[in-house]
Amino acid sequence: MSSPWPDRRRRRGGADLLERALEARAQLQEQFFRVDQLQRDVGGTVAQYAALLPDRARSTGVVPGWRQLDERASEAVLAYLGVLDAHDPVEELDPYRVGAAITAFERGVPALREVAEAVDRYLDQYGAELGRVGAVRERLARRLAAAQESVTRAEAAWRAMAEEGFSLPEADEALARARVAARKLAEIADRLGPDDAEEPAAVVERLAEEARSLATELPARLRTLAQRIPSLATRIDAVTTRSERMGEHMSGLRREFSYASWDDLARAEEELRTRLASAREGLEPLRRLHAAGDHAGALAALGRVEGDVRRASELVDAPRLRLERLREVKRDPQALLERARFALRDARLLLRRGAPQPWGGRLDALAHELIAVEGLLEGAHPDYWQLLTRVERIHAGVDGLVADFRADQAGRTRR
CATH class of the missing domain: 1.20.120 (Four Helix Bundle (Hemerythrin (Met), subunit A))
Known part of the structure; x- marks a missing residue:
């Protein structure tokens, strides 16, 4: 291939021009690499922030702020690629086109630098908020590790059972179920948020505890079987x-x-x-x-x-x-009904300190049930068993209502 620099009288000046072009391209590439790294690193963190902290992501400027910056970065990168397509490799350009390449390279540097600086300012503003991602990931990792550790304990109990000479298919099957659940949890761990992880982690722990209990308790039962x-x-x-x-x-x-x-x-x-x-x-x-x-x-x-x-x-x-x-x-049916009335009155006094709905409707339904139950005493041969069981259900309904109301009030206080 013939050299793009044939004229010996211009070779020295051309070499200087090429050196300038190479330096300008290097500066342009340096800014591109900086923007590219920031875009990938910060973009990944923002994506994790949106996935792991969706409630906060909806109420802060982290996600929309990054979306605008990400668009600017993508535009700057596309412009950079366009410059390279038009002027690179500069070593193979005709000497008369090198000057244009230098100009294009130098013009591209400020746009990329401005994006990188904008990302730095964004991190100054939202870095602390994005830092929550690390804490959440750490808590999530601890939660998943705890679930896996429960399987490890079950496996240790199973090995101890086997070493003692016991062979129990029920324990074998329980451990196999726990292992399968743990393996599935590990496969989806990267896609889980703190709220998503709790249910599958709890399933693993429940299955592991069942396996551990069987491996521990069944041999214990066998050891005492003679007695x-x-x-x-x-x-x-x-x-x-x-x-x-x-x-x-x-x-x-x-x-x-x-x-x-x-x-x-x-x-x-x-x-x-x-x-x-x-x-x-x-x-x-x-x-x-x-x-x-x-x-x-x-x-x-x-x-x-x-x-x-x-x-x-x-x-x-x-x-x-x-x-x-x-x-x-039968000796004193009114005492049974009076205890139910007292429980209803006590619950109604509690509800007066909070919102009436939906609690008021549930309490009214229980009160109507008590009125219906009182009618069971009419007639020559009352059905005392139905009376007793229905009153017990009223007490259970009141207890459930009070527990739900207090849980709701506690949740409102935390919010």
Whole structure:
């Protein structure tokens, strides 16, 4: 290729001109690199700020201020690229075009410098606000790390279980679920904000705790199984003894109260006999599985027997407890209603100190329910069980209303 500088008499002057052009291009490129770096760094931080602190982003000038600067920077970069397209590589230009390149390079420098300086001023104004991003990212990282640590603890418990010689599919499956959840959380971590992260992190921790509990508690149950089997036999005998008065209590319910007050217990005696028989029959298979070292089978059998015993205990006491409660209500039903009226009055006094809606409507509904409940006492054979259960629901409704109201007031105070 022939040289663009053929004339020896002009070579010296041309070399000086080329040197000036190279220096001007270097200054232009330096400003471009500065703007490009600022645009990427600050732009990324502003994007994180908008994602992690959306409420603040809507109320400060951080995002709109950067949007204007970003547009200016993009325009300056496009102008820079246009200059290079027209005048570079300058080493290959005809000597007569080098001067024009120098002029174009030098004119491009101030525009880029002004953008960089504008970004510096922007950072002076909003740097502290953007600094919140780092604190939020740190809190988010700690939250995600805590979730992952919960899986680590579950894995440690599982390894300890395995080293002790226990093999329990239920614990294996629970740990696998926790690991899958933790892996999915790690995959989306970069896209999560502090509000978005709480729910999946809590899911990981819940699954990890379930796995850790199983790996800890199931072996503990197996270690004490030799003592639990005779204990279960004793409990079965105790329930059988208590069941001897069950017919007496059911008879009292039938004599003293309307059918609606005890019809849900009518088959309790039959179910109790079934549960006790099932529990007794389950003891021998449980002993065999334990003796054979079948951990999973022994735990499953233990769960079935304990479930039968637990349900039998509930059944055997249900008629007695129902009879005692109904007799108490029958002796003084007005005392039951008066306690409900007092709870409603107390709640109404509390609500007067705050906004009436929607709390007033909920309280009125409970008051109307109490009036309806009072009508249950009319007639020769009141349904005392319905009276009692509906009054208990009124108390639960009042408690829920008060809790919601106080939470709302606390939230308003924080805002």
